[in-house]
Amino acid sequence: MQPTATVLVYSDDANTREQVRLAAGRKPAADAPTVEYVECATLPALLSALEEGGVDACVLDGETSPAGGMGVCRQIKDEIYECPPVLLLIGRPQDAWLATWSRAEAVVSHPLDPAAVASSLAGLLGQPRPGGALTGV
Numbered sequence: 001m002q003p004t005a006t007v008l009v010y011s012d013d014a015n016t017r018e019q020v021r022l023a024a025g026r027k028p029a030a031d032a033p034t035v036e037y038v039e040c041a042t043l044p045a046l047l048s049a050l051e052e053g054g055v056d057a058c059v060l061d062g063e064t065s066p067a068g069g070m071g072v073c074r075q076i077k078d079e080i081y082e083c084p085p086v087l088l089l090i091g092r093p094q095d096a097w098l099a100t101w102s103r104a105e106a107v108v109s110h111p112l113d114p115a116a117v118a119s120s121l122a123g124l125l126g127q128p129r130p131g132g133a134l135t136g137v
Contacts, residue, residue: 003033011061023114029122043067073102
């Protein structure tokens with residue numbers, strides 16, 4: 001039986017959530033586990049899903065309103081015990097410094113490049129990386 005990972009995708013835009021699912025697919029890399037997605041459009045839904053546990057990685061949309069992914073990332077890093085690694089979707093490459101502030105482990109800018117999303121997500125689902133350096137900018 002292949003290992004399965006749960007990836008939480010947070011965006012108020014259903015199209016963005018779909019783009020993430022389609023970009024990464026069910027298996028973002030040959031050596032990555034099979035992925036099951038949990039979609040959240042609101043901050044309360046995201047927090048509830050994280051509190052239930054079992055989430056292996058998060059993809060947060062920095063452009064979500066009213067609670068943007070950058071602030072949400074920083075919040076969950078402070079509040080969720082053993083918070084899963086986060087891939088942050090940002091509006092433009094120049095916002096990468098804000099992703100650092102948010103403590104996201106990886107970042108991809110809009111418009112989403114499917115190869116960058118899949119590669120970044122596969123990296124987050126792999127072994128923990130020391131230092132939590134940003135990838136994918």
